[in-house]
Amino acid sequence: MHSLILATAIRLLLPLMLLFSLFLLLRGHNEPGGGFVGGLVVAAAFALYTLAHGEKEGRRMLRVAPLQLVASGLLIALTSGLLPLLAGLPFLTALWSAVPAPVIGHAGTPLLFDLGVYLLVAGMSLLIIFTLMEEN
Amino acid sequence: MLPALLLSIPLGLFAWFALQIGPVATGQLLQVSVPWLPSLGVALSFRLDGLGLLFALLITGIGALVLLYASSYLHDHPHLKRFNGFILAFMAAMLGTVLAGDLITLFIFWELTGLCSFLLIGFDYQQEASRRAAFQALLVTGAGGLALLAGIILLGQSVGSSDLTTILNSGDLLRSHSLYLPILILMLAGAFTKSAQFPFHFWLPGAMAAPTPVSAYLHSATMVKLGIFLMARFSPVLGGTDSWLICLTSVGGLTLLLGAAKAIQRTDLKQILAWTTVSALGMLTLLLGLGTPLATTAAMLLLAVHALYKSSLFLTAGAVDHGSGTRDIRRLGGLGRTMPQVALAAGLAALSMAGMLPLAGFIAKELFYEATLHAPYSPWLITAVAFLGNSLTVAAALLAGYLPFYGTLKDTELHPHQVDLRLWLPPLLPALLGLLIGFFPAAFGRLLLAPAVAQVAGKPVPVELALWHGFNPMLLISVVTLGAGLALFSLRNHFQMQRQSPGWDTEQLYDLLLAGLPRFADMITSYLQNGRLRYYLMIVTGTAVALMAATLFTSSTGTLQLPRPDGSLHEWLTAVIILAGALMATLTDSRLAAVAALGVVGYGVALIYILFGAPDLAMTQFCIETLSIILFVLVLHKLPRFTLLSSTRSRLRDMVIALGVGSVMTMLVWRAVSQPLIPSLSTWFMEQSLPAGHGRNVVNVILVDFRALDTLGEITVLAVAALGVYAMLKPRSGKEGTD
Numbered sequence: 001m002h003s004l005i006l007a008t009a010i011r012l013l014l015p016l017m018l019l020f021s022l023f024l025l026l027r028g029h030n031e032p033g034g035g036f037v038g039g040l041v042v043a044a045a046f047a048l049y050t051l052a053h054g055e056k057e058g059r060r061m062l063r064v065a066p067l068q069l070v071a072s073g074l075l076i077a078l079t080s081g082l083l084p085l086l087a088g089l090p091f092l093t094a095l096w097s098a099v100p101a102p103v104i105g106h107a108g109t110p111l112l113f114d115l116g117v118y119l120l121v122a123g124m125s126l127l128i129i130f131t132l133m134e135e136n
Numbered sequence: 137m138l139p140a141l142l143l144s145i146p147l148g149l150f151a152w153f154a155l156q157i158g159p160v161a162t163g164q165l166l167q168v169s170v171p172w173l174p175s176l177g178v179a180l181s182f183r184l185d186g187l188g189l190l191f192a193l194l195i196t197g198i199g200a201l202v203l204l205y206a207s208s209y210l211h212d213h214p215h216l217k218r219f220n221g222f223i224l225a226f227m228a229a230m231l232g233t234v235l236a237g238d239l240i241t242l243f244i245f246w247e248l249t250g251l252c253s254f255l256l257i258g259f260d261y262q263q264e265a266s267r268r269a270a271f272q273a274l275l276v277t278g279a280g281g282l283a284l285l286a287g288i289i290l291l292g293q294s295v296g297s298s299d300l301t302t303i304l305n306s307g308d309l310l311r312s313h314s315l316y317l318p319i320l321i322l323m324l325a326g327a328f329t330k331s332a333q334f335p336f337h338f339w340l341p342g343a344m345a346a347p348t349p350v351s352a353y354l355h356s357a358t359m360v361k362l363g364i365f366l367m368a369r370f371s372p373v374l375g376g377t378d379s380w381l382i383c384l385t386s387v388g389g390l391t392l393l394l395g396a397a398k399a400i401q402r403t404d405l406k407q408i409l410a411w412t413t414v415s416a417l418g419m420l421t422l423l424l425g426l427g428t429p430l431a432t433t434a435a436m437l438l439l440a441v442h443a444l445y446k447s448s449l450f451l452t453a454g455a456v457d458h459g460s461g462t463r464d465i466r467r468l469g470g471l472g473r474t475m476p477q478v479a480l481a482a483g484l485a486a487l488s489m490a491g492m493l494p495l496a497g498f499i500a501k502e503l504f505y506e507a508t509l510h511a512p513y514s515p516w517l518i519t520a521v522a523f524l525g526n527s528l529t530v531a532a533a534l535l536a537g538y539l540p541f542y543g544t545l546k547d548t549e550l551h552p553h554q555v556d557l558r559l560w561l562p563p564l565l566p567a568l569l570g571l572l573i574g575f576f577p578a579a580f581g582r583l584l585l586a587p588a589v590a591q592v593a594g595k596p597v598p599v600e601l602a603l604w605h606g607f608n609p610m611l612l613i614s615v616v617t618l619g620a621g622l623a624l625f626s627l628r629n630h631f632q633m634q635r636q637s638p639g640w641d642t643e644q645l646y647d648l649l650l651a652g653l654p655r656f657a658d659m660i661t662s663y664l665q666n667g668r669l670r671y672y673l674m675i676v677t678g679t680a681v682a683l684m685a686a687t688l689f690t691s692s693t694g695t696l697q698l699p700r701p702d703g704s705l706h707e708w709l710t711a712v713i714i715l716a717g718a719l720m721a722t723l724t725d726s727r728l729a730a731v732a733a734l735g736v737v738g739y740g741v742a743l744i745y746i747l748f749g750a751p752d753l754a755m756t757q758f759c760i761e762t763l764s765i766i767l768f769v770l771v772l773h774k775l776p777r778f779t780l781l782s783s784t785r786s787r788l789r790d791m792v793i794a795l796g797v798g799s800v801m802t803m804l805v806w807r808a809v810s811q812p813l814i815p816s817l818s819t820w821f822m823e824q825s826l827p828a829g830h831g832r833n834v835v836n837v838i839l840v841d842f843r844a845l846d847t848l849g850e851i852t853v854l855a856v857a858a859l860g861v862y863a864m865l866k867p868r869s870g871k872e873g874t875d
Contacts, residue, residue: 029833030832034836073851077851110841127858128767132865
């Protein structure tokens with residue numbers, strides 16, 4: 001199922017979609033978006049790339065194994081919940097930086113949590129997609 | 137060097153506890169408490185009172201002896217260090233249980249003793265019998281532990297506190313509480329399983345598969361006494377009622393007779409001792425059931441005396457095994473000449489067990505008879521039971537402590553040899569202590585017994601022990617008991633002949649249950665999970681819908697009304713598109729077309745989200761739809777061509793289920809939108825989103841902050857599902873790689 005148009009377009013679209021997914025992740029706190037949909041966009045981008053170039057090429061492009069994405073996502077989300085324990089606050093209490101950072105605005109543990117969701121959703125979708133495409 | 141270091145732990149603890157004898161005897165209560173779950177009122181708390189101290193001394197003292205003994209007994213065992221670790225862990229769990237000052241603390245340590253005993257009984261894990269015994273003990277005491285947990289929770293809730301001191305002062309409240317009987321039954325289930333009472337007694341003789349030091353420690357002096365401890369601990373608040381009296385005396389009496397009768401039919405030293413332990417535990421339960429101050433005193437004395445003579449006898453049995461190579465009393469005899477110290481220990485312990493003057497066992501037996509003669513109901517029946525049990529015990533004591541050591545060796549192929557100090561000193565010390573208590577009963581009674589009895593009775597009880605009570609009915613019964621015991625002993629060959637057929641025991645019930653459970657699970661599993669995915673789907677959706685429908689129809693409140701009958705044209709158009717997609721998906725005979733139609737439904741729903749102002753949901757829905765269509769396409773082209781194989785009947789059935797699911801979901805949504813929304817919640821989220829959550833997108837703030845725990849749960853499920861998918865699909869491709 002080789003399509004020249006898809007193969008060419010996705011080379012240009014992939015970075016754009018990844019950028020867009022980051023944009024969704026970062027602005028999610030104030031505007032529509034968020035980690036979940038951001039992760040899905042990542043998965044869609046790589047899924048299209050894999051459709052055009054095959055499973056091996058898709059895996060190579062992703063560089064990390066999807067299972068590692070899932071694990072690190074869960075770990076990051078859990079860490080964001082554990083951090084407030086160090087400050088003596090209950091599990092998953094949101095901590096915010098006092099000074100707004102450039103681009104992302106106020107940084108805080110919810111963003112870290114959302115990053116975990118982002119990675120996990122992307123990893124899980126790609127895990128299934130890669131595994132299903134493997135036989136070809 | 138290592139054994140000395142190892143021994144210093146129990147010995148140091150023993151010394152510390154011994155130093156507390158004086159303060160505790162004057163009525164001091166030592167308490168330590170660390171908050172554990174303050175929101176639930178649970179604390180890791182410990183208290184040292186008379187009852188706990190008596191147990192603590194037995195646990196640490198005999199623990200030290202067992203460690204010393206094991207260093208010789210298991211010296212060539214590859215896992216001796218592991219054994220020492222297990223024993224110390226078990227000792228810690230025991231101490232935690234008997235010193236617990238909080239119900240939850242008590243339960244945690246109680247369960248830890250069960251786990252440690254599993255490891256210890258199954259110590260020789262290469263042997264089938266050990267594994268079976270360990271598993272059996274774990275299952276029986278574990279089941280009792282579950283009952284105990286339920287009882288403890290009920291108890292804590294009835295009193296309103298899990299603190300032991302508070303509970304021990306709430307006796308009147310509890311005895312008149314409507315939950316008294318359930319609490320009593322559940323707690324006794326825990327106690328009876330742990331202390332091997334009928335009908336749970338069978339695990340204790342089974343547990344003799346453990347190495348002898350384990351039997352000496354767990355199955356004579358410590359773990360099996362925990363059930364007794366539990367009954368003693370809670371007798372001030374749960375005792376004194378008719379149900380307590382009847383339950384404990386009948387179960388205790390039955391266990392006493394059963395254990396003693398089985399003991400004299402055995403020929404293996406450890407089996408004899410195990411069954412007499414069952415019988416002694418029955419005696420203790422019986423005495424605690426009677427509940428009079430006299431009976432309580434007798435129970436505490438018997439508990440201490442039994443721990444001393446029984447651990448001593450178990451250790452001598454191990455020494456005999458070690459020195460001669462067998463524990464079969466039909467082959468043994470005359471060992472007193474080759475191992476005199478062991479014979480001395482066994483003799484003293486057996487005399488105490490038989491209740492001979494001037495040993496501590498004599499005082500215990502006198503008190504026992506005095507308590508049964510003054511029993512609150514049918515004293516003669518209870519005394520008769522006690523007499524029968526004691527006579528059998530005398531015979532068993534002679535079998536275990538006399539027969540192997542006197543006369544001549546019956547099996548000349550055995551070559552018994554002397555055992556070293558570490559094998560004969562540990563049994564000799566507790567046996568000598570039994571003699572010492574016999575000589576100084578008053579001091580023992582005042583310092584150790586009286587504080588323990590006061591705890592069990594719930595009030596101070598004068599304890600005056602003396603070796604000689606003068607000529608009274610108790611002495612007469614004691615003498616007759618000895619005579620009857622001797623007579624039974626002389627008839628031993630007759631009883632042991634009967635032992636050819638195994639006979640019926642509740643153990644068979646256990647086996648039946650253990651074999652039946654997997655078979656039952658197998659039946660259920662093969663019915664519900666038969667490997668055909670469409671049935672899984674049917675069962676899952678059918679169950680969910682049936683439960684929902686039942687709730688819907690039983691809790692009908694308010695009237696149903698169409699929220700927006702006057703929808704605008706594009707809303708109606710979207711609805712028509714969704715319906716058309718759904719219809720197409722069911723009617724088409726091309727898989728790809730069905731998937732595309734489902735996609736139309738999904739996109740239509742996303743459109744609805746946009747129309748009603750939920751861009752987040754819409755965006756996510758679009759992505760999900762796109763990805764799932766990609767996934768479908770990836771799978772579908774691998775399948776064979778679509779053909780209709782199902783019969784009209786099964787298609788009709790599927791239609792009924794599908795329509796049922798659809799209509800129940802419609803009803804649910806309809807019902808939901810007919811209810812007025814709870815404005816306070818959404819207003820609260822709207823108002824708090826920016827100040828508390830630092831974000832204007834309320835949906836996202838809820839997801840990652842307000843309800844982050846839910847999200848964490850959800851992504852964990854996702855991760856597990858991903859693993860499941862990976863595991864399910866991976867082997868197939870792996871196999872292809874090897875082809």
